[in-house]
Amino acid sequence: MDWGSILNNTLAGLLTPTILAFALATLGLAMHFGFAGLLNFGIAGFMAVGAYGYAISVLTFGLPWWAGMIMGVAASVVFALIMGIPTLRLRGDYLAIVTIAAAEILRLLFLTTAFEPVTGSADGLFGYNNSGGFADANPFPPGDYGWGPWTYNEQTLWMLVFGLMVLAVATLLLWALMRSPWGRVVKGIREDEDAVRALGKNVFAYKMQALIIGGIFGALGGIVLATSTNVSPGVYVTSLTFFLWTALLLGGAATIFGPVLGSIIFWVLQAFLTNILPALAESGILPVSGIQAATLRYVLVGIGLMLIVIYRPQGIFGDKREMTFVK
Amino acid sequence: MSSNSESQKSTGLHIGVAAPGVKKVDPILVIDSVKKSFGGLTAVDVEHLEIPRGAITALIGPNGAGKTTLFNLLTGFDNPDTGAWSFEGKQLAGISSFKVAKMGQVRTFQLTKALSLLTVLENMKLGAKNQTGEKLLNSLFPFLWRKQDNELEVKAMELLRRFKLDAKKDDFAASLSGGQRKLLEMARALMTDPVLVMLDEPMAGVNPALTQSLLEHVLNLKKEGMTVLFVEHDMHMVRHIADWVVVMAEGKVVAEGAPDTVMKEQAVIDAYLGAHQDTDLGVVTGRIKVISEEGK
Ligand SMILES: Nc1ncnc2c1ncn2[C@@H]1O[C@H](COP(=O)(O)OP(=O)(O)OP(=O)(O)O)[C@@H](O)[C@H]1O
Ligand SMILES: [Mg+2]
Numbered sequence: 356m357d358w359g360s361i362l363n364n365t366l367a368g369l370l371t372p373t374i375l376a377f378a379l380a381t382l383g384l385a386m387h388f389g390f391a392g393l394l395n396f397g398i399a400g401f402m403a404v405g406a407y408g409y410a411i412s413v414l415t416f417g418l419p420w421w422a423g424m425i426m427g428v429a430a431s432v433v434f435a436l437i438m439g440i441p442t443l444r445l446r447g448d449y450l451a452i453v454t455i456a457a458a459e460i461l462r463l464l465f466l467t468t469a470f471e472p473v474t475g476s477a478d479g480l481f482g483y484n485n486s487g488g489f490a491d492a493n494p495f496p497p498g499d500y501g502w503g504p505w506t507y508n509e510q511t512l513w514m515l516v517f518g519l520m521v522l523a524v525a526t527l528l529l530w531a532l533m534r535s536p537w538g539r540v541v542k543g544i545r546e547d548e549d550a551v552r553a554l555g556k557n558v559f560a561y562k563m564q565a566l567i568i569g570g571i572f573g574a575l576g577g578i579v580l581a582t583s584t585n586v587s588p589g590v591y592v593t594s595l596t597f598f599l600w601t602a603l604l605l606g607g608a609a610t611i612f613g614p615v616l617g618s619i620i621f622w623v624l625q626a627f628l629t630n631i632l633p634a635l636a637e638s639g640i641l642p643v644s645g646i647q648a649a650t651l652r653y654v655l656v657g658i659g660l661m662l663i664v665i666y667r668p669q670g671i672f673g674d675k676r677e678m679t680f681v682k
Numbered sequence: 683m684s685s686n687s688e689s690q691k692s693t694g695l696h697i698g699v700a701a702p703g704v705k706k707v708d709p710i711l712v713i714d715s716v717k718k719s720f721g722g723l724t725a726v727d728v729e730h731l732e733i734p735r736g737a738i739t740a741l742i743g744p745n746g747a748g749k750t751t752l753f754n755l756l757t758g759f760d761n762p763d764t765g766a767w768s769f770e771g772k773q774l775a776g777i778s779s780f781k782v783a784k785m786g787q788v789r790t791f792q793l794t795k796a797l798s799l800l801t802v803l804e805n806m807k808l809g810a811k812n813q814t815g816e817k818l819l820n821s822l823f824p825f826l827w828r829k830q831d832n833e834l835e836v837k838a839m840e841l842l843r844r845f846k847l848d849a850k851k852d853d854f855a856a857s858l859s860g861g862q863r864k865l866l867e868m869a870r871a872l873m874t875d876p877v878l879v880m881l882d883e884p885m886a887g888v889n890p891a892l893t894q895s896l897l898e899h900v901l902n903l904k905k906e907g908m909t910v911l912f913v914e915h916d917m918h919m920v921r922h923i924a925d926w927v928v929v930m931a932e933g934k935v936v937a938e939g940a941p942d943t944v945m946k947e948q949a950v951i952d953a954y955l956g957a958h959q960d961t962d963l964g965v966v967t968g969r970i971k972v973i974s975e976e977g978k
Contacts, residue, residue, distance in 0.1 A: 531822050536807070536815035536831060543797045543808050549759065550795035550867075554809050554874055555783035556816070564818050609799075 361630040366504040368626030369619060372511070372583035375518030376402075376576045378618035381602045382525055383572030389608030390533055391565035392545030394451035397438070398573050398599050400458025403591035404431045405574025406581040407465060410480040413488060415473050420489040424578050431574030434461075435567045443562045459593065466588040479587030489517075489582050511583075518579040522615065525572050530611045532568070541565050542609075594653075601660045607670025616672065628652040690901055692925040693940070695734040700939035703730035710735035710878055710909050711787075716755055716765030718748075718933075725751040726762070727933040733878075738900065738910040740920040740941070743930035744954050749913045750792050752930070753882055757789045758782045769878065784811065786877030790884065792913070796863040798856035802847055805855050805866055806838035807831070809873030838873060844899060845869045846892065861888045865896070872903075879903060881912040885919055897923050917945070929953060 368374070380402050387395040395401075408427030412418040418426065438457050442450045465474045474480070484490045493513040500512045507515065532538050540561055543551040548558045580590070598621065606617020629652060635641040636648035643651065663670070697705045709732035718726040726748040733739050741749050754760035756767060758779035766775045769787050783789075797805050813834070814820050815827025842848040845865045850858065855866060868884055884900070885893055893916075900923055903910055914920055920927060920941060927944045929937040931953035937944050944950060 528822070532818075535821035535824070536813045536827055537818055537821035539800070539804055539808050540816055542800055542804075546797035546799055547795045549779075550791070550797060551808070552759075552779045553757070553783055553789055553791070553795075554870065555780050555788070555811055556808075557780050 357634070361627070361634060363504045364630045365623060365627040368623045370505060370515060371622075372514040372518050372579060374619055374622050375515070375522050376580035376583075377599060377602065377622060378576075378615045379518075379522055379525055379579060380573045380576030381599050381606070381614040381618045382522075382529060383569040383576065384599055384603045385608060385610070385614040386529060386532075386565055386569030386572060389603065389610070389614075390538065390545060391541045391562060391569070392447065393443075393562060393566055393569070394447050395454045395566070395569065396451050396593075396596055396600075397454030397456075397458030399591040399593065399595040400454065400461045401431050401434065401570045401573030402577030402580065402595070403458070403461055403465065403588075404434045405577030406586045406591070407474065407480070407577075408574070409578050409581055410483045410586045411473055413483040414480060419487075420484070420492065423483070427578050428571055428574050431570045432567050435570035436563070439563050439566045443559055443566065455593065455596075458591070458596065462588055462591050465591075474588075475586075477588065479585050479589075481585040483586075484582060514579075514583045517582060521575050521579055525575060526611060526615060528568075529572075533611065537561075597660075598656065601656060601663070604660065604663050604668075604670055607673035609674075610670065610672045613670050613672035617670065620671075625652060625656075628655060690904075692734075692737040692904075695737055695926055696938075700943070702935040702938050704732070704938055706732040706734040708735045709733060711756070711767065711769050711911070713756070713767040714765060716752070716762045716767060718751055718755055718760065718762045724933045726755060728752065728765075728930075728935055731928065731935055731938075733909065733911055733928075734926055735909050736904065736907065737925040738904055738912070738923050739926045739928060740924035741911060741913045741928050741930060742915070742917075742920060743936075746932075747930040747953075748933040749930055750882055751933075753789055753880055753913065756782075757787065757880065783874065786875070787880065788871045788874050788876035788878070789880040790864075790867045790871050790882055792882040792886075794860070794863040794867050796855035796858060796866055799854055801852050802842065802855055802858070802866060803835065803838060803851040805870050806842060806873055807834050809870040810834045810837070811874050834873075841869045841872055844895075846895075861892070864888055865892070868896075876908060878909045878911065881910065883913050883915065885914060885916050893919070921945070 380398050383401065384395060384398050387393040405427040408430035409423045412423035412426040413420060434457075438450070438453050442453045464470065466477055468476045470476075490510060490513075493509060495509040495512050497509050499506055499508060501507050533542075540551060540556050544558055544561055552558050577591070602618040602621040603614050604617070605621055606613030606615070629649065632641065632648035632651050633645045636643050636645050641648055695706055697707060711733035713728055713731040715730070716726060716728045717724065741752070743749055751760065755762045756774070758774070758777055758781070762775075766773060768774060769782070769785060772785065774782060797808065800808070813827065814830055820826045839848060839851065842851060845868070847862060847865060847869065850862070855863065858866060864884060864887060868881060871879060885896065888896060897919060900910055900912070924941045927939060927941045928935055929944060929950050936949045936953050937947045939947070
């Protein structure tokens with residue numbers, strides 16, 4: 356086994372545009388579920404709306420890249436309103452059903468050949484970052500940057516710096532919101548919305564605001580992802596939503612840095628397993644084929660999610676005291 | 683104690699003979715033909731009821747009489763089949779619950795609703811109305827709300843001290859006992875500076891030693907100009923602090939009057955006995971004895 360390359364790949368996985376994108380989406384989930392108690396099982400849909408909104412705005416409508424990104428964010432606000440208006444007055448479970456369905460509907464709409472000229476159907480969208488786009492706005496001169504496993508060319512560096520900036524702003528925003536009286540109301544709604552209503556707060560409006568803000572974070576995740584890879588309908592699947600949930604619960608749902616660190620841990624672990632499981636299979640330590648070994652990691656993710664929820668429901672970074680009072 | 687509290691009682695609240703639906707001199711809440719059924723069961727059917735302003739009104743009646751349901755209807759937590767009611771002259775039918783609370787008609791719940799994973803102090807601060815920092819955009823700029831938040835903290839601590847919860851201020855509400863949660867919920871409701879406080883069984887599960895101070899506290903609310911409407915099964919408390927008693931049975935108001943007279947009425951005794959004939963007569967007769975003893 357080539358331990359050197361396994362280690363190298365794993366360490367490189369610590370900082371990639373993809374991880375930053377997933378961390379952003381997980382932050383959105385933290386706003387939704389961790390702080391506001393909104394069961395959003397369609398976070399992949401929010402990411403898709405952001406990514407497609409950005410790419411379509413640039414490719415079909417010829418907007419500049421930054422305007423395209425703003426359109427992607429605006430589209431996620433509309434998406435949140437469409438899902439929130441009918442469901443936020445109902446019990447929490449309804450939002451869960453609607454979000455999971457809406458994300459699937461959206462993905463199938465992007466996948467269908469009916470809108471191929473705009474959505475690219477199964478091929479997805481690409482080339483929107485080129486000529487005059489995001490890639491051209493790169494302030495870094497050509498060359499190699501960084502060290503060891505973290506060596507990047509100027510393009511990847513630009514994606515990383517951009518992603519990190521967006522993530523930093525989003526994290527700061529979430530922190531500022533949640534320490535404020537606004538955050539207090541939102542957390543109160545998570546605990547018991549009738550009690551908050553009885554104190555004269557417009558619960559529906561707060562839930563809507565929380566849904567929109569978390570949705571924007573999700574869309575920004577999709578946009579950051581779109582700066583580094585093509586926009587493809589195969590990415591925004593329901594299993595992505597559940598990976599994001601795992602990362603959220605791993606880090607601690609009701610924390611600020613938990614979602615970010617949870618995402619890093621989760622995807623680095625994924626990178627590690629992707630590398631080591633086939634290697635183990637090849638060297639005969641695992642009695643399975645290489646392909647089976649690759650799918651084995653999904654089994655491990657499922658088991659991991661169960662273990663977290665059962666033994667550490669507050670996540671790695673959650674408040675220990677909360678453990679005692681899990682409802 | 684009793685003579686002291688008697689002297690605090692408000693009298694002359696009604697016009698004419700005390701009977702169900704009697705007019706009040708200065709009603710704060712006027713209810714007209716409010717009806718609510720769950721399937722075939724009529725939970726509330728109140729033809730006319732006025733709640734006097736600036737007084738403490740007790741709403742009593744056997745289990746299942748419809749007291750909590752009436753609370754839910756009046757505060758917008760449930761919608762009646764028919765009926766209208768007004769609070770300080772403003773029509774409230776169809777108004778959503780948070781707006782009702784904003785107007786100053788604030789309630790607590792029979793099944794306590796503490797916000798478990800918020801600290802006791804956060805629970806309290808959440809109660810205050812018109813907070814600048816509760817608006818999304820303002821919340822990002824602490825200099826806009828910090829001062830108000832600090833003032834609220836002072837006010838919250840003062841209330842917590844009165845309710846003997848100040849030592850618990852940094853604990854999660856989930857760690858409070860059942861009785862402490864009742865107290866917290868009541869204190870939190872007071873943070874809203876209500877005009878009318880509606881308490882659903884405030885004394886249920888509260889330690890008798892604390893009951894006395896709570897009674898005093900409720901009496902203080904009246905002194906501060908608030909109107910109190912409370913549901914209670916504890917007849918000692920009702921007799922001790924209520925200025926007016928409304929008795930419900932099977933959804934209807936069956937009697938109204940000053941506490942010392944209304945409890946002797948046949949309709950009230952019937953209501954309590956009637957509803958319990960098949961269940962726990964021992965308890966009920968015990969209770970009626972308490973009432974009649976106190977009536978002497
Ligand atoms: N959501 C509901 N669905 C069906 N029936 C209900 C509902 N809420 C209350 N009821 C019924 O309405 C009647 C009145 O209930 P309510 O809770 O108002 O009684 P209560 O006077 O508050 O009694 P208690 O003193 O025991 O609290 C009861 O018979 C109850 O079974
Ligand atoms: Mg009740």
